[in-house]
Amino acid sequence: MHEKTLTELADGLAAGEFSSRELIESLLSRIERLDGELNSFITVTGDQALAAATEADALRARGEAGPLAGLPIALKDIFCTRGVRTSCGSKMLDNFIAPYDATVVEKLSQAGLISLGKTNMDEFAMGSSNESSFYGPVKNPWDLNAVPGGSSGGSAAAVAAGLAPAALGTDTGGSIRQPAAFCGITGLKPTYGRVSRYGIIAYASSLDQAGPMAYTAEDCALLMNVIAGHDARDSTSVPRPVPDYRAELNAPLEGLKIGLPKEYFGDGLDSGVENAVREAIKVYESLGATIHEVSLPHTHLAIPAYYVIAPAEASSNLSRFDGVRFGHRCENPSDLIDLYKRSRAEGFGDEVKRRILMGTHTLSEGFFDAYYKKAQQVRRLIRQDFLDAFENVDVLMGPAAPTAAFDLGAQKDPVSMYLQDIYTIAINLAGIPGISAPVGLVDGRPTDGRPTDGRPTDGRPTGLQILGPHFSEARLLNVAHQYQQATTWHRQRPAFAKETR
Numbered sequence: 001m002h003e004k005t006l007t008e009l010a011d012g013l014a015a016g017e018f019s020s021r022e023l024i025e026s027l028l029s030r031i032e033r034l035d036g037e038l039n040s041f042i043t044v045t046g047d048q049a050l051a052a053a054t055e056a057d058a059l060r061a062r063g064e065a066g067p068l069a070g071l072p073i074a075l076k077d078i079f080c081t082r083g084v085r086t087s088c089g090s091k092m093l094d095n096f097i098a099p100y101d102a103t104v105v106e107k108l109s110q111a112g113l114i115s116l117g118k119t120n121m122d123e124f125a126m127g128s129s130n131e132s133s134f135y136g137p138v139k140n141p142w143d144l145n146a147v148p149g150g151s152s153g154g155s156a157a158a159v160a161a162g163l164a165p166a167a168l169g170t171d172t173g174g175s176i177r178q179p180a181a182f183c184g185i186t187g188l189k190p191t192y193g194r195v196s197r198y199g200i201i202a203y204a205s206s207l208d209q210a211g212p213m214a215y216t217a218e219d220c221a222l223l224m225n226v227i228a229g230h231d232a233r234d235s236t237s238v239p240r241p242v243p244d245y246r247a248e249l250n251a252p253l254e255g256l257k258i259g260l261p262k263e264y265f266g267d268g269l270d271s272g273v274e275n276a277v278r279e280a281i282k283v284y285e286s287l288g289a290t291i292h293e294v295s296l297p298h299t300h301l302a303i304p305a306y307y308v309i310a311p312a313e314a315s316s317n318l319s320r321f322d323g324v325r326f327g328h329r330c331e332n333p334s335d336l337i338d339l340y341k342r343s344r345a346e347g348f349g350d351e352v353k354r355r356i357l358m359g360t361h362t363l364s365e366g367f368f369d370a371y372y373k374k375a376q377q378v379r380r381l382i383r384q385d386f387l388d389a390f391e392n393v394d395v396l397m398g399p400a401a402p403t404a405a406f407d408l409g410a411q412k413d414p415v416s417m418y419l420q421d422i423y424t425i426a427i428n429l430a431g432i433p434g435i436s437a438p439v440g441l442v443d444g445r446p447t448d449g450r451p452t453d454g455r456p457t458d459g460r461p462t463g464l465q466i467l468g469p470h471f472s473e474a475r476l477l478n479v480a481h482q483y484q485q486a487t488t489w490h491r492q493r494p495a496f497a498k499e500t501r
């Protein structure tokens with residue numbers, strides 16, 4: 001049952017092949033048996049899930065269940081969930097029980113989906129490897145020596161390991177697409193404003209966006225139908241009708257114009273990843289698409305601009321965690337300043353502190369124009385690069401990350417970790433949507449010749465990233481789905497996910 005896609009599970013429930021209760025029980029038992037090794041969940045809400053499953057089965061028996069009622073999902077621990085701890089991967093919020101549901105959580109439960117629990121993540125979504133979590137790193141089910149990617153690493157690992165058929169993640173600079181690529185699943189970052197941010201703990205508000213992670217593009221479409229749409233409680237959410245994301249999945253790709261940004265195939269791209277991506281592009285050619293080289297000339301400025309803008313917004317967003325209103329509070333403060341200082345010093349981890357320092361610095365008097373304003377100007381140029389490219393092509397394609405999953409502990413220097421996001425970050429700066437879909441298994445060794453200590457490193461997944469203009473999610477899902485109709489990479493599961501485990 002745990003190897004089935006969400007769509008197949010929905011069909012199985014509708015046909016009465018199994019009940020929601022049986023499905024949820026089997027996944028909870030897998031989580032109990034296997035997640036000790038992976039660490040993909042921070043909190044498992046088993047009792048609530050079982051109660052909801054019983055209710056969904058009763059609704060179905062009365063003929064009142066919607067098509068998605070009784071299906072399981074996992075939620076990154078950044079989504080507020082009423083009555084359930086929402087930690088954001090931080091000691092700061094280890095004791096925080098959210099008093100309300102995020103809009104997307106509310107929408108999922110209205111559609112009848114059942115949360116299995118809250119997944120592990122980099123602290124406050126800052127990271128590319130899930131190693132900055134207060135709850136410890138997550139392991140990649142394809143190779144337990146490897147990271148699952150980040151920051152939505154718990155969501156990606158849980159799906160890849162067959163602990164949940166789908167999950168929600170968030171993506172500020174790649175945090176859905178890169179872990180999806182590292183774990184061999186499909187993940188969509190929607191257009192900024194397409195999905196409500198209400199009730200999602202803010203990292204960088206002008207970049208954050210929630211989206212689905214699942215085995216297939218079809219499953220992502222199913223979830224987008226539930227979570228997309230305007231929300232009066234999020235002022236940046238866009239009042240624009242929501243299409244049926246499944247309606248266009250089968251549209252033929254004949255005549256599709258694919259642009260390959262030359263900047264996405266340069267130095268630093270692992271040859272195994274490049275080969276897998278180029279093989280996938282050949283499949284698109286065989287489906288009738290044409291290939292065009294394009295240029296995104298400001299690509300090299302994306303990481304510097306992001307690491308000014310994101311920390312600036314984060315330093316402001318994270319100022320609310322002060323030990324007074326909620327979250328971690330130090331013991332026996334001598335005065336108010338001591339309370340602030342020690343609560344924050346104890347509650348935040350190193351990466352979060354680093355970002356707060358960077359952000360506070362770039363926003364401070366005398367530096368604002370030199371850093372923050374300049375980064376915003378660069379951001380505009382990056383966005384324009386994409387708009388210019390989409391004058392000539394329908395979608396852009398390239399790798400989701402420069403390498404396959406790297407080893408746990410391998411990226412010691414923060415800047416080399418930041419460089420991991422070279423192909424994903426510009427997309428958030430531009431606000432456009434992007435999807436990553438699995439296109440092969442490659443040698444996990446990085447290109448720098450680092451010794452692998454004799455460990456097996458073959459067979460780590462890699463992802464193709466597909467980008468489109470603002471609000472082109474239906475098209476991206478269609479383009480990914482057509483590839484998945486022609487190939488079987490999305491069907492590959494790691495040994496860890498096999499039934500016998």
Ligand code: GLN
Pocket residue numbers: 125126127128150151170171172173174175176203310421
């Ligand atoms: N890796 C990037 C960062 O550390 C992006 C994270 C994300 O998308 N949340 O900020």
